Amino acid sequence: MLLYVYLIAITAEAMSGALAAGRRNMDMFGVAFIAFITALGGGTVRDMLLGNYPVTWTQHPMYIYLTISAGLLTMLIARFMHRLHSLFLILDAMGLIAFTVIGCNVALRLDYETPVVIMAGITTGIFGGILRDLLCNRTPMVLRKELYASVSLLVALLYLSLLELGVNHDVTLLASFSFGLALRLSAIRWSLSLPVFSYEPGRWND
Amino acid sequence: MLLYVYLIAITAEAMSGALAAGRRNMDMFGVAFIAFITALGGGTVRDMLLGNYPVTWTQHPMYIYLTISAGLLTMLIARFMHRLHSLFLILDAMGLIAFTVIGCNVALRLDYETPVVIMAGITTGIFGGILRDLLCNRTPMVLRKELYASVSLLVALLYLSLLELGVNHDVTLLASFSFGLALRLSAIRWSLSLPVFSYEPGRWND
Amino acid sequence: MLLYVYLIAITAEAMSGALAAGRRNMDMFGVAFIAFITALGGGTVRDMLLGNYPVTWTQHPMYIYLTISAGLLTMLIARFMHRLHSLFLILDAMGLIAFTVIGCNVALRLDYETPVVIMAGITTGIFGGILRDLLCNRTPMVLRKELYASVSLLVALLYLSLLELGVNHDVTLLASFSFGLALRLSAIRWSLSLPVFSYEPGRWND
Numbered sequence: 001m002l003l004y005v006y007l008i009a010i011t012a013e014a015m016s017g018a019l020a021a022g023r024r025n026m027d028m029f030g031v032a033f034i035a036f037i038t039a040l041g042g043g044t045v046r047d048m049l050l051g052n053y054p055v056t057w058t059q060h061p062m063y064i065y066l067t068i069s070a071g072l073l074t075m076l077i078a079r080f081m082h083r084l085h086s087l088f089l090i091l092d093a094m095g096l097i098a099f100t101v102i103g104c105n106v107a108l109r110l111d112y113e114t115p116v117v118i119m120a121g122i123t124t125g126i127f128g129g130i131l132r133d134l135l136c137n138r139t140p141m142v143l144r145k146e147l148y149a150s151v152s153l154l155v156a157l158l159y160l161s162l163l164e165l166g167v168n169h170d171v172t173l174l175a176s177f178s179f180g181l182a183l184r185l186s187a188i189r190w191s192l193s194l195p196v197f198s199y200e201p202g203r204w205n206d
Numbered sequence: 207m208l209l210y211v212y213l214i215a216i217t218a219e220a221m222s223g224a225l226a227a228g229r230r231n232m233d234m235f236g237v238a239f240i241a242f243i244t245a246l247g248g249g250t251v252r253d254m255l256l257g258n259y260p261v262t263w264t265q266h267p268m269y270i271y272l273t274i275s276a277g278l279l280t281m282l283i284a285r286f287m288h289r290l291h292s293l294f295l296i297l298d299a300m301g302l303i304a305f306t307v308i309g310c311n312v313a314l315r316l317d318y319e320t321p322v323v324i325m326a327g328i329t330t331g332i333f334g335g336i337l338r339d340l341l342c343n344r345t346p347m348v349l350r351k352e353l354y355a356s357v358s359l360l361v362a363l364l365y366l367s368l369l370e371l372g373v374n375h376d377v378t379l380l381a382s383f384s385f386g387l388a389l390r391l392s393a394i395r396w397s398l399s400l401p402v403f404s405y406e407p408g409r410w411n412d
Numbered sequence: 413m414l415l416y417v418y419l420i421a422i423t424a425e426a427m428s429g430a431l432a433a434g435r436r437n438m439d440m441f442g443v444a445f446i447a448f449i450t451a452l453g454g455g456t457v458r459d460m461l462l463g464n465y466p467v468t469w470t471q472h473p474m475y476i477y478l479t480i481s482a483g484l485l486t487m488l489i490a491r492f493m494h495r496l497h498s499l500f501l502i503l504d505a506m507g508l509i510a511f512t513v514i515g516c517n518v519a520l521r522l523d524y525e526t527p528v529v530i531m532a533g534i535t536t537g538i539f540g541g542i543l544r545d546l547l548c549n550r551t552p553m554v555l556r557k558e559l560y561a562s563v564s565l566l567v568a569l570l571y572l573s574l575l576e577l578g579v580n581h582d583v584t585l586l587a588s589f590s591f592g593l594a595l596r597l598s599a600i601r602w603s604l605s606l607p608v609f610s611y612e613p614g615r616w617n618d
Contacts, residue, residue: 021555022611029562030555031609044461049250051259053463054524061527075609112260115267130341135542137551139343143227143236150235197237197281199228255456257465318466321473336547345549349433349442356441403443403487405434 002098002173007066009095010039013128014067016092018074019081020136028072034135035071036064042128046103046120050110089188090181093151097180100125100152101159101173118156125152147187150194155180208304208379213272215301216245219334220273222298224280225287226342234278240341241277242270248334252309252326256316295394296387299357303386306331306358307365307379324362331358353393356400361386414510414585419478421507422451425540426479428504430486431493432548440484446547447483448476454540458515458532462522501600502593505563509592512537512564513571513585530568537564559599562606567592 017038021031040057047055057063074081081088103124107117126142126149133140142148155176162172186192223244227237246263253261263269280287287294309330313323332348332355339346348354361382368378392398429450433443452469459467469475486493493500515536519529538554538561545552554560567588574584598604 018609019611022609024551024556025608025610026551026555027557027562027606027608029565029606030552033555033561048254048460049261050264051261055461055463058462058524058528061525064527064531075607078609078611112264113267115270116264119270134340134546135552135555137343137549139230139232140236140341143232143239143341144230145233149239150233153235194233194235195281196231196233197224197228197284198231199225199284254460255467256470257467318470319473321476322470325476340546343549345436345438346442346547349438349445349547350436351439355445356439359441400439400441401487402437402439403430403434403490404437405431405490 005094005098009098010067011070012091012095014039014070015074017132018071020132024136032068032071036067038128038132039067041131042099042124045127046123093181093184096125096152097155097177100155104156121156122152146193151180151184211300211304215304216273217276218297218301220245220276221280223338224277226338230342238274238277242273244334244338245273247337248305248330251333252330299387299390302331303361303383306361310362327362328358352399357386357390417506417510421510422479423482424503424507425451426482427486429544430483432544436548444480444483448479450540450544451479453543454511454536457539458536505593505596508537509567509589512567516568533568534564558605563592563596
């Protein structure tokens with residue numbers, strides 16, 4: 001089950017990367033490149049942080065083809081994508097949750113301590129989007145808008161707590177997805193966000 | 207001794223990260239995230255460059271809690287921080303020196319050659335600030351303002367020279383801190399900086 | 413032969429990094445740092461992705477000295493460099509091709525599958541330039557302008573195909589360089605570029 005959600009997730013993330021590249025007027029190569037990095041960059045950073053070699057996608061060339069194709073396809077269908085708005089947001093939210101759960105599992109398998117497992121989940125969940133925004137020269141959105149990165153954090157906490165309590169793994173997955181999806185979609189619907197920190201520059205730390 | 211200075215250093219760096227995030231109106235999660243990366247990113251990049259796995263902070267969850275707490279605390283006390291201006295600059299300078307010395311030691315332990323040891327010290331010293339500025343979408347300050355990165359370079363050179371000469375390690379540390387602190391604070395006080403390279407774009411490499 | 417081309421290539425890349433740093437009014441340290449990262453960053457990212465430790469330049473301090481010297485020298489001769497315009501573009505193109513071929517060879521030696529070998533070639537070819545543009549706070553040019561990253565892709569494909577066909581290695585190298593150089597210089601001469609994807613932001617994925 002998780003594998004299928006994962007494939008859908010990297011496709012959705014690749015498409016979001018392609019759209020961001022389109023806003024910077026990148027060429028076909030740039031679109032494919034940003035799509036690839038948005039979809040697989042989070043897992044790559046996680047693997048490099050944890051020393052989990054070989055990096056996952058290098059063992060699954062299919063992921064390379066899938067994300068690049070999704071990116072290029074987006075160039076063709078971008079003009080119709082606003083009609084798929086809601087669907088896209090749901091896929092993106094499922095991707096965030098799937099990435100988080102998979103990231104936690106990788107770190108668990110390598111016997112890292114709980115705080116590192118949570119960081120691995122969040123890194124997998126949000127770093128693709130951060131790299132996308134860096135490469136498109138804008139301040140990372142996942143750190144500024146409606147609950148997104150914090151959904152990843154809460155999903156990781158719920159997932160690990162249920163595992164710790166010995167709950168059946170399928171139930172744990174189902175609970176994590178239901179909770180995460182409900183939270184993320186509520187955040188979009190009602191513009192829920194964390195308190196924002198606005199700091200005016202003083203002279204002392206300019 | 208170096209451990210206490212290190213803990214103070216990552217706290218000071220986390221606070222500088224939080225302030226930078228505040229200028230980009232990031233939410234609480236973004237503030238904590240940038241604080242964490244500013245404080246621990248330099249060491250992380252060093253460990254990944256040198257293949258020094260597991261990455262240091264993954265073995266010390268306490269560093270995660272400390273930097274995130276310092277970042278969140280900064281949200282509360284930011285308005286009073288200008289009163290602590292001088293203290294903050296001193297802590298930041300001590301952090302730069304501590305990071306540099308620690309980075310050199312990691313590379314020495316792994317038997318890298320001297321130029322790589324120096325690069326490891328500088329990377330530990332300045333890369334957290336570079337990642338902070340990248341994530342906050344601004345040109346890295348450590349490469350543009352009063353002597354900062356070059357303090358890291360000179361401290362690394364002094365530290366390694368004294369070690370090479372067989373000077374007692376405590377004396378070496380004391381000399382490195384005194385020299386680095388004096389240089390950095392003089393640079394701030396009298397706006398000392400390296401020659402700047404200003405290049406006007408021509409058509410040939412636009 | 414490839415080694416000499418490589419040394420010329422990292423020198424040319426270091427100079428392009430120094431010029432980009434000059435446009436951001438960086439100090440001497442910043443210039444040397446950006447020069448170093450532009451020249452050696454692509455190979456570093458490749459080595460970290462593939463788990464190819466120790467990272468290449470850490471075993472060749474001479475590369476560190478060469479790139480830093482080239483960066484600092486650029487500060488002195490920048491005003492005369494427009495006269496060397498064509499030479500510089502040729503060196504840069506040769507560098508792109510040399511980096512690509514070397515990147516493919518590293519991944520081949522580690523027994524990665526073909527798509528990963530190609531990615532390793534492209535990463536080595538273009539990531540130095542991407543890091544340069546990130547650190548200088550601009551959208552990566554290699555993803556937007558005349559054929560550049562795609563030259564790297566096509567050179568990788570040609571090189572691997574000829575190797576696969578059992579063609580002599582010297583002939584393969586010569587063919588890859590001739591083809592890549594002709595393609596890149598034609599792209600500059602006639603402004604050849606890939607189709608660009610321009611996407612106007614809608615409200616749904618702002």
